[in-house]
Amino acid sequence: MDVPLVLTHFLDRAVTLYGEKRAVITEDREFTYRELNSRVNQLSYGLRNLGVEKGDRVAFLAPNTVEMLEGFYAVFQLGAIMVPLNIRLTPDDYVFILNHSESKILFVDQDLYHLIKPVKQKLESVEHIIVHYKNEETNETDYNVWLANQEGSAFKRAEIHENDVCSLLYTSGTTGKPKGVMLTHRNNYLHALSSMHHLRVTDQDIYLHVLPMFHVNGWGAPFYYTANGATHICLKKATPENICNAVKNHNVTVMHMAPTVLNSLLQYFAVHTPSIEQSVRVVIAGSAPPPAFVKRVEQELKWEFIQVYGMTESTPLSLISTIRSQLSDLPMEEQFSIKAKAGYPMIGCDVKVVKDDGTEVEHNGKEIGEVITRSHGVMKGYWKNEEATMETIRNGWLHTGDMGTVDEYGHIDIVDRKKDIIISGGENISSIEVEGVLYEHPAILEAAVIAIPHEKWGETPHAFVVEKNKGMVTEEEIIAFSRERLAHFKAVTGVTFIGELPKTASGKIQKMRLREEYWNTETTSGRFVN
Missing domain, CATH: 3.40.50.12780 (ANL, N-terminal domain)
Structure with missing residues (x-):
């Protein structure tokens, strides 16, 4: 049976x-x-x-x-x-x-x-x-x-x-x-089996809950860490200080979080330099970070960086970016670039990047298409919303709305959400690529890029920037910085300085709110972009 x-x-x-x-440790109980x-x-x-x-x-x-x-x-x-x-x-x-x-x-x-x-x-x-x-x-x-x-x-x-x-x-x-x-149950069960393999979960793991459990069940943490008898550390408020103290005090070995949270930890460690001796794996999903970010995590924090990709509708994980054995001899800089990508399909997942006509893009790291997947994790559907279900799942494939490329090794790189691609003078611009360059500026703590109208080019990139210290950099300097490192049509044409980027509870930047803020500012000021 x-x-x-x-x-x-x-x-x-x-x-x-x-x-x-010990199964669970909280602030005052276990x-x-x-x-x-x-x-x-x-x-x-x-x-x-x-x-x-x-x-x-x-x-x-x-x-x-x-x-x-x-x-x-x-x-x-x-x-x-x-x-x-x-x-x-x-x-x-x-x-x-x-x-x-x-x-x-x-x-x-x-x-x-x-x-x-x-x-x-x-x-x-x-x-x-x-x-x-x-x-x-x-x-x-x-x-x-x-x-x-x-x-x-x-x-x-x-x-x-x-x-x-x-x-x-x-x-x-x-x-x-x-x-x-x-x-x-089947979605989550099979997803747990695949994820625990790829993330190397064992009964020796001590898992710190940083990503909220409401966020796709915290990427299945209540399931596959429990199945393996790992210890759960529950943290009500995931501030950099609280995370750091928990990692140190409980010998935490693995965490899942958004890139913005990991970035805040890098800033915290730079100031406080805590001593953490155990091996730590940090699992990241969300906007692809620049390779320099991966390098900092692995060389400064000495933590293993694991990029994954997925969405709620696929339970969620479909791709992982760990280095496969046949690529382990590549130069470290190239390995950091690979680790920064969304990765290759996990066991039980078929993932393709397709053009509008349904054919797959060339594996050249340049041609852009939509990421689609079919797997044991694809949802049963949307609750009381058959129309949206049929729109998202077509011919057995879940259409993610994410746009990506595929490199020569078969690694998928997410270049943007479909709605976030910037089309300037007929050229596609990845806001994620532009953000990656901005993160290299020593004065920039966080950056997000959106499309704004332009009379000549249709759209151009506009950056929202959080400075490490106020007044360290000007709009003109950031524009020049991006023009030095990017093709000119990809460079930002304007900058809005902001105290904090709006984020979801899991740390994902809410670009919709940035667009609303930009339009509200432009409307009230009577300005227009040219």
Whole structure:
């Protein structure tokens, strides 16, 4: 008889093989895998007592905590569906997502309760709100008190099939209302097996939760690190200082984060020079960093840099940039360039870069096309949105909306989002390439490039820049710097200095907001670009 690929197996395995090992360490508590499992059972009993049944949606609005981690497995035991919420949305966003998903129960961290309180009356399906770390002023159910009153013995699970939806993840909604991505047990299970192989996950790993668990389940961290009996370090606030202290104090061996977060760590290390002796792997996804950035991480921090690529709709990972054995003799500078790319397909993933007519681009690192993938991780579809599902998944292939090239070794390099490609005088310009050059300037801390209108060329690149120290560089100097290092049509034609780049909770730069800010400034100033 076939064993169904359901995610509850992963915690079962950890309890059987690593029951007395430390599973989770928080700021003031720690639990073994056996203790974590007991808490999961208590939560499952509590949810069942509240009327949660198979297929019901249970939402969590929380940072990286043990309460968030145990929520996945407790919800799964009921055959219910986990709805992790982005902690950086507005109250109205939560109204839409909770009502659209028809979530029955909402767990919320006390620090985030202020986002729910003003819109409680607008929640149409939520029957109970339960608060983690509740204070005396909040008039809701206290999670710890409620959990302590639940039974902790083995829980009789619902009958779960591998193609059942296990999680409903809402995309950021930068172009309209968020869409709920339906991922199944099978999606996450097979993705975990592939990812744990490529990321070399073992029971000796100590994993620091930097990337939020609501971000595609923190790239599967609740699954494949648990399956291997690794230790989870939960960090509610991922500041550079907190990350550094956790890495040092807990001998952390692996972290996942966005490039912007890693950049902030580089700045922190440059000032504080902490001593970290253990080997550390840092897994990065998002905009491709320049090779110089990879070099700094590996030579200054002495950490192994692993670039990956994926999206929520593919569970998420499809590509990885580690150096294959036949390329290990290449010069180090070329290896850094390869590591900065999105990479080659992971096991179980087919990935192509295609032109508008569907044919593949030449493997010359120059011809640009859209990245498409088919794999065990491709979503079941968008929740209650068949039209968007059919638009995204065509002939079995997930169309990512990302534009890329393929080099002679078969490595895919993401050059931009389809909507972020700058077309100037008929030439395609990658905003990521321009940003990579700007990051080489010693005065620039962060940079993002967007397209702005130009009377002659149609569009030209415009940079938003965060300085390391205010007043260190002028707009003219940055323009000249980019013209020295890029073909002139790719160079920036203007610069806006900004205190901080707008980012998602996972650290991804929100270019939509930069475009809005640019247009608002231009409209109010009465200026135009020529």
